[in-house]
Amino acid sequence: MKPACPSTVSADAAAPLPCHSKRGFLKELLGVGASATVIPIMPVQAAMGDQPPRRPGIPGKRFGMLIDLRKCIGCQACTVSCSVENQPPIGQFRTTVLQYEIDKEDGSAPAMVSLPRLCNHCDNPPCVPVCPVQATFQREDGMVLVDNERCVACGYCVQACPYDARFINHETQTADKCTFCEHRLEAGLLPACVESCVGGARVIGDLLDADSEINRQMEQHKDDIKVLKPGMNTSPRVFYIGLPDEFVNEVEGQASVRLVADY
Amino acid sequence: MQITELLTPQYEAAWLPWAVQYFFLVGMSTGAALMAAWGAWSRPGSAAARALPLAIVLLLVTVLTAPVSLLADLHQPARFWHFYAYFTPWSWMSLGAILLPLFVILALGLCLAWWRGSLRWMRILAVPLAISAASIVVYTGAEISVVRARPLWNNPWVPVNLALTAWLAAVGAALLLTLWVPAGREVAVRAWLGKLGLFLSLALLAVASVWVASGHVMQTPSFLEALDLYADYPIWRISLWLSVILGAFVLALWLRPGLWLHSRIMGIVLGVSACAAAWGFRWALFMGVQGVPKYGAGLYVYHIPLGGDGLMGIIGVFGLCVAVLTMVLWALEHKGSKRVLS
Numbered sequence: 001m002k003p004a005c006p007s008t009v010s011a012d013a014a015a016p017l018p019c020h021s022k023r024g025f026l027k028e029l030l031g032v033g034a035s036a037t038v039i040p041i042m043p044v045q046a047a048m049g050d051q052p053p054r055r056p057g058i059p060g061k062r063f064g065m066l067i068d069l070r071k072c073i074g075c076q077a078c079t080v081s082c083s084v085e086n087q088p089p090i091g092q093f094r095t096t097v098l099q100y101e102i103d104k105e106d107g108s109a110p111a112m113v114s115l116p117r118l119c120n121h122c123d124n125p126p127c128v129p130v131c132p133v134q135a136t137f138q139r140e141d142g143m144v145l146v147d148n149e150r151c152v153a154c155g156y157c158v159q160a161c162p163y164d165a166r167f168i169n170h171e172t173q174t175a176d177k178c179t180f181c182e183h184r185l186e187a188g189l190l191p192a193c194v195e196s197c198v199g200g201a202r203v204i205g206d207l208l209d210a211d212s213e214i215n216r217q218m219e220q221h222k223d224d225i226k227v228l229k230p231g232m233n234t235s236p237r238v239f240y241i242g243l244p245d246e247f248v249n250e251v252e253g254q255a256s257v258r259l260v261a262d263y
Numbered sequence: 264m265q266i267t268e269l270l271t272p273q274y275e276a277a278w279l280p281w282a283v284q285y286f287f288l289v290g291m292s293t294g295a296a297l298m299a300a301w302g303a304w305s306r307p308g309s310a311a312a313r314a315l316p317l318a319i320v321l322l323l324v325t326v327l328t329a330p331v332s333l334l335a336d337l338h339q340p341a342r343f344w345h346f347y348a349y350f351t352p353w354s355w356m357s358l359g360a361i362l363l364p365l366f367v368i369l370a371l372g373l374c375l376a377w378w379r380g381s382l383r384w385m386r387i388l389a390v391p392l393a394i395s396a397a398s399i400v401v402y403t404g405a406e407i408s409v410v411r412a413r414p415l416w417n418n419p420w421v422p423v424n425l426a427l428t429a430w431l432a433a434v435g436a437a438l439l440l441t442l443w444v445p446a447g448r449e450v451a452v453r454a455w456l457g458k459l460g461l462f463l464s465l466a467l468l469a470v471a472s473v474w475v476a477s478g479h480v481m482q483t484p485s486f487l488e489a490l491d492l493y494a495d496y497p498i499w500r501i502s503l504w505l506s507v508i509l510g511a512f513v514l515a516l517w518l519r520p521g522l523w524l525h526s527r528i529m530g531i532v533l534g535v536s537a538c539a540a541a542w543g544f545r546w547a548l549f550m551g552v553q554g555v556p557k558y559g560a561g562l563y564v565y566h567i568p569l570g571g572d573g574l575m576g577i578i579g580v581f582g583l584c585v586a587v588l589t590m591v592l593w594a595l596e597h598k599g600s601k602r603v604l605s
Binding site: 052103173253 | 342349561
């Protein structure tokens with residue numbers, strides 16, 4: 001994964017799914033034909049599963065988050081501060097830190113992996129086009145949000161998210177997810193999880209600003225930047241430093257204690 | 264290297280057993296619609312035409328109850344009008360919100376035409392109804408199979424299996440209806456149902472074989488995930504073998520009509536088994552697959568709640584089917600003309 005300097009972001013954002021490239025090819029062909037014959041061709045209406053147009057956001061920005069796993073101690077301060085800030089019901093989380101024990105066969109002491117998880121605010125979010133009422137949408141600043149007054153809570157977006165980042169909120173009975181604390185960002189504050197992180201493991205910033213802290217750190221660690229499930233072609237905008245290869249796609253291991261919502 | 268999860272949240276199923284009920288009932292209703300359309304266009308006196316009352320009763324019951332389960336699967340059912348206020352043509356579910364009411368209206372229209380004994384109107388309505396039934400099969404299948412996050416859904420065999428099992432259940436349910444609808448007293452009609460059932464069972468066997476063969480050769484993600492589940496979890500092993508046994512039992516009975524054609528009990532057993540196979544497939548596809556973590560290890564254990572979102576919901580929908588069926592049978596017995604009944 002290259003650092004997300006502006007050119008990389010836009011190049012990555014434009015990277016189409018295989019099925020889209022054929023359509024793109026046909027559209028281009030049509031476009032060439034149209035310009036040759038001077039026949040105006042209206043752009044084709046969105047096809048099944050296409051991303052709808054983004055809605056206005058904070059102008060000129062594209063937010064992303066970088067999580068340095070070397071600095072995460074698994075204290076769950078982010079989980080707690082997010083829950084205090086955003087008030088999800090007990091047992092449901094917009095962000096949380098998954099914790100794993102790794103036992104090596106050489107008899108060395110077990111290693112611990114703490115993996116903070118939240119919505120990836122993907123550049124190609126699979127949760128958005130499936131929504132049957134356009135309640136979930138993406139803004140031009142990249143944030144994927146839910147209008148929970150429009151949401152019918154069909155749960156389709158929960159199914160479509162490859163990262164289990166969404167849930168049906170037991171109290172509002174609508175789809176819920178991390179918003180990058182957009183209400184705080186608009187007020188010039190950091191997201192609750194970033195502000196409370198004791199190790200400074202979470203960095204949020206503008207991927208379009210070449211001088212932003214996130215881009216600076218991404219450039220510095222460009223060989224060790226990974227995203228979750230790159231094969232899903234979602235182009236996540238939450239990046240990790242120090243993510244072991246065994247954790248990139250899915251965890252093959254032993255399931256243990258789970259937090260079960262008892263409501 | 265051994266990885267052990269120490270702390271991860273439990274992710275709940277977002278689609279509840281209501282979804283199982285909806286896909287079961289709406290699938291059966293497409294089968295009933297196709298049977299009814301076939302019957303309407305068949306030569307009067309043929310088995311398909313004489314089976315019409317069975318198809319019509321099944322169509323009426325399922326087409327009225329399926330949308331109820333669908334509505335209940337929304338966590339905000341009162342907001343269903345948002346589907347029409349914010350139409351979203353690039354989402355299969357949104358298309359479904361248009362296609363389903365159209366199907367219901369056409370199905371009710373055909374039932375009405377049959378009630379009035381108008382073969383002309385039945386034939387006029389049968390054509391768009393068959394197309395509409397196909398549209399329901401396409402949209403319900405596509406809705407599931409476009410979800411790339413779940414490999415067990417994201418493959419072309421899921422819509423085919425949904426359709427074939429649904430139609431098998433429709434044949435099974437029609438066989439059950441022969442207990443109450445006079446048209447089912449004719450052996451020729453039951454034998455015709457048996458032929459349909461046999462064809463569908465063989466088609467399912469073929470599709471399952473192609474899925475296994477292509478999965479084995481091409482190492483498709485859905486096949487690999489199924490293999491992992493089979494290897495790691497007794498519940499998936501038990502489910503698979505149960506469905507194989509049930510499928511083999513149903514197929515064996517279709518192949519030996521002598522065993523059930525003249526036996527009430529065996530007819531019931533066969534009808535219930537065909538329906539149970541289709542329902543069980545949907546339970547595994549929805550509730551089972553939602554328990555497979557997209558990222559984490561192990562399975563998310565689904566504890567079925569006893570209330571409306573769980574057991575009562577399941578029983579309630581079947582209860583609704585029984586209630587509608589009772590009313591339809593009452594109407595047929597007391598209000599129907601002799602022409603309609605036979």
